[in-house]
Amino acid sequence: MKKYIVLTFVFLISFFLFGCSKKQEELNDLQVVKNRGYIIVGVKTDSPPFGFYDKKNRLVGFDIDIAYALAERIFGENSPANVQFVPVNAQNRISKLNSGEVDVLVATMSVNNKRKLILEFSTPYFVANQKILIRKTSKITHLQYFNKEGRLAVIMGTTGEKIARLVAPNANLIGAKSYLEAYNLLVNKQVDAVLGDDCILGGYINDDLKIVNHPYSREYYAVAIRKSGKSKELLNSVNSAIVAILDDKKLNLITKKWILY
Ligand code: GLU
Numbered sequence: 001m002k003k004y005i006v007l008t009f010v011f012l013i014s015f016f017l018f019g020c021s022k023k024q025e026e027l028n029d030l031q032v033v034k035n036r037g038y039i040i041v042g043v044k045t046d047s048p049p050f051g052f053y054d055k056k057n058r059l060v061g062f063d064i065d066i067a068y069a070l071a072e073r074i075f076g077e078n079s080p081a082n083v084q085f086v087p088v089n090a091q092n093r094i095s096k097l098n099s100g101e102v103d104v105l106v107a108t109m110s111v112n113n114k115r116k117l118i119l120e121f122s123t124p125y126f127v128a129n130q131k132i133l134i135r136k137t138s139k140i141t142h143l144q145y146f147n148k149e150g151r152l153a154v155i156m157g158t159t160g161e162k163i164a165r166l167v168a169p170n171a172n173l174i175g176a177k178s179y180l181e182a183y184n185l186l187v188n189k190q191v192d193a194v195l196g197d198d199c200i201l202g203g204y205i206n207d208d209l210k211i212v213n214h215p216y217s218r219e220y221y222a223v224a225i226r227k228s229g230k231s232k233e234l235l236n237s238v239n240s241a242i243v244a245i246l247d248d249k250k251l252n253l254i255t256k257k258w259i260l261y
Helices: 002-026 029-036 062-075 093-098 113-118 143-147 159-167 179-187 198-204 232-247 250-258
Strands: 039-043 051-053 083-087 119-121 126-135 151-155 172-176 193-197 209-212 218-221 224-226
Touching (some): 029 062, 062 250, 093 113, 126 159, 126 198, 151 179, 159 172, 193 198
Antiparallel strands (some): 119 224, 126 218
């Protein structure tokens, strides 16, 4: 008798545990986010004015405000507690999304066809151009210059790296891990230009540097979401949130607050 009671108990516990874990497995990405009570957002922390630490060491910027605005629409309340930020860079952001470390990326991420094969993208929320940042004393006017001479910095894993290989295939390319690293290479005269998104390069302009006003591509920043059978609802929710911040002019306000270039 005692044996049967133990067996029944074990069966009930297993059934309960199995039932629960199965239920958890069946939740879509939006339900997981809502059950958790906050969304985990991968953001840049070294790309002013999109994601960076201010003088008081607070994480701020255009993408940070976008993330808060999206969370406000997803959770129906305006609370910073609804967002948790995880720093990402151009080299690790896709793997951090696909491993589940973050739910979405709001990380100066341009939509392109290659990325669309492995990720879902929301409606775009910003448009950038690829341009070059040079020293003010420089006479360089075009990217093609680097086919013959000079050294060009690109940030590895970005669309800038791709454009450089297309437009200046013979260039002496120096791969930097971040915009800050590329900026330091330029300031220290280890390279002659940095190719990147104009709006991020704009955050690095100082009295000695300038951007050459010749665009090499038009790029749309969008929120990146995992491509899986469970992501459709989260994608729809993010898209509705973007439409809402377009309609109520919040996106306009965020753009005016941060984008100076
Ligand atoms: N927007 C470009 C990209 O998605 C470059 C900026 C970045 O490093 O995020 O590759």
